[in-house]
Amino acid sequence: MKLAFCLSLLMTSCLFAAPLYAGEGDNGFGQTIQIYTRLQSFVGKPSWLIIIRDVDNGQNIPYLFDIKRGNNFWVALTFSRNYMITVSDLQFSPYRTYSNRTNPYTSAKISNFCHLESNGRVIRGESLYITLEGDLTPYNTYSCHVSSYRDTNFSIAPPSN
Numbered sequence: 001m002k003l004a005f006c007l008s009l010l011m012t013s014c015l016f017a018a019p020l021y022a023g024e025g026d027n028g029f030g031q032t033i034q035i036y037t038r039l040q041s042f043v044g045k046p047s048w049l050i051i052i053r054d055v056d057n058g059q060n061i062p063y064l065f066d067i068k069r070g071n072n073f074w075v076a077l078t079f080s081r082n083y084m085i086t087v088s089d090l091q092f093s094p095y096r097t098y099s100n101r102t103n104p105y106t107s108a109k110i111s112n113f114c115h116l117e118s119n120g121r122v123i124r125g126e127s128l129y130i131t132l133e134g135d136l137t138p139y140n141t142y143s144c145h146v147s148s149y150r151d152t153n154f155s156i157a158p159p160s161n
Contacts, residue, residue, distance in 0.1 A: 030054075030056075030077070030078040030079055030080040030081045030082075030083065031078045031080075031081060031083060031123070031125070031126060031127040031128075032075055032076070032077055032078070032127045032128075033050070033052070033075070033076040033077075033078075033085075033127065033128045033130065034073075034074075034075055034127070034128070034129050034130065035065070035072070035073070035074040035075070035076070035130045035132070036072070036073055036129075036130070036131045036132070037067065037070065037071060037072040037073075037131075037132045037133075038070065038071055038131070038132070038133045039067070039070040039071070039132065039133065039134065039135070039136050039142070040070065040134060040135050041070070041135045041136070042067055042070070042135070042136035042137070043092060043136070043137050043138075044092035044093060044107075044108075045066070045067075045068075045092070045093060046066075046067040046090055046091065046092050046136055047064060047065065047066045047067065047090070047091055047093070048064070048065045048067065048088075048089070048090045048113065049062065049063070049064050049087055049088070049089045049090075049091070050062070050063045050065075050076055050085060050087065050088050050116070051063075051085070051086045051087035052076060052078055052083050052084070052085055052086070053083060053084040053085075053086045053118075054078055054079050054080050054082075054083055055080065055082040055083055055084060055122055056079075056080035056081070056082050057079055057080055059079065060086070061076075061077075061078065061079070063076045067136065081124065081125045082122050082123070082124050082125070083122070083123055084118040084120070084121065084122055084123065085116045085117050085118050085123070086117065086118065087117065088111075088112055088113045088114060088115075088116035088117050089109060089110065089111055089112075089113060090109070090110045090113040090136075091107055091108070091109045091110075092107060092108045092109070092137075092138055093107035093108075108138040110138060113144075114130060114132070114144035114146055115144075115146070116128075116130075116146065123148075125150055126148040126149065126150060127148065127149055127150075128146060128147070128148050129146070129147045129148070129149065130144065130145070130146050131144070131145045132144050133145075
């Protein structure tokens with residue numbers, strides 16, 4: 001009983017302490033990465049892994065987006081104004097290749113998907129807007145448009161009554 005109380009107290013304090021540590025701004029968030037997909041089709045079960053390196057706080061923030069339909073909207077949040085994108089990998093798994101029709105459990109992977117990886121360059125005070133269109137296959141049948149913009153006032157509003 002005492003152990004359960006201590007664990008619940010520890011979990012509660014961790015939940016409330018994270019937002020206090022996370023941000024320098026008023027709302028605890030830094031820049032945003034907005035992702036829109038308008039896919040006509042896709043093969044296998046693609047998943048997109050993006051890992052953001054928060055330079056100011058020394059954190060790695062992973063995001064994993066499973067593509068289950070053609071139209072999607074996702075937001076990846078950073079907790080500071082300065083960040084790097086260290087990983088942007090798209091994996092098709094399971095994926096049946098034309099040369100290996102007997103093994104349906106192979107996978108295909110696109111590293112540095114949409115050319116998002118920073119390669120050591122720090123992105124300072126800019127948010128990203130990404131649009132992914134076309135047919136999502138490992139054979140470059142899609143188009144990826146990335147634009148950046150200065151965003152200093154992004155906030156998340158509580159729901160209105």
